[in-house]
Amino acid sequence: MVFIFGVNFPEQNLVKRSLETFYGIGPQVSQRIMARFHIHPTAKVGELIQPKILSINAELTNMKIENDLRRHIQDNIKRLRDMGTYRGRRHAMGLPVRGQRTRTQITTARKLNRIERDRRG
Incomplete structure (x- = not known):
């Protein structure tokens, strides 16, 4: 077993797959x-x-990955919501943010944004 960035990887794993x-x-x-x-x-x-x-x-260690990156993304979404921008409101409602079609195919976007909507309260 090899430790990379605090995670234990089996020796037969590919380096590329382990990094991903x-x-x-x-x-x-x-x-x-x-x-x-x-x-x-x-x-x-x-x-x-x-x-x-x-x-x-x-x-x-020099890169922004794992929890730091998750926190950064959540902070960006929170900033958009607080400013009241269009994108922030779409995030808050759990709707597609980047101009996707909502008339027929919205179920996937609702599934993907479900976590964000649940944390709204």
């Missing part, structure tokens, strides 16, 4: 991190040497 488990790191960001530290795309976590693991940890 963190909230805020997608395929392109994980690919950029791996290219920066000269890690092959099919490398497994168990094959990494300790200095590379430490350098990946250092890189992840």
Whole structure:
């Protein structure tokens, strides 16, 4: 088992897939991190040497991921609501925010925004 940023990963996991488990790191960001530290795309976590693991940890501490990113996004939504902008009102009502169609296909947007509506009170 290998620790990366406080999370235990099995040695047979791909490095790319392991990095993508963190909230805020997608395929392109994980690919950029791996290219920066000269890690092959099919490398497994168990094959990494300790200095590379430490350098990946250092890189992840400089990024805004996991709870910091979630808090940042929630603060942005709260700021929009407090200002009373159109986007803030749409967030508060649980409706699509970015101009999607609401006449027929709104069920998906309501499902995705359900958490936000429940915290409104």
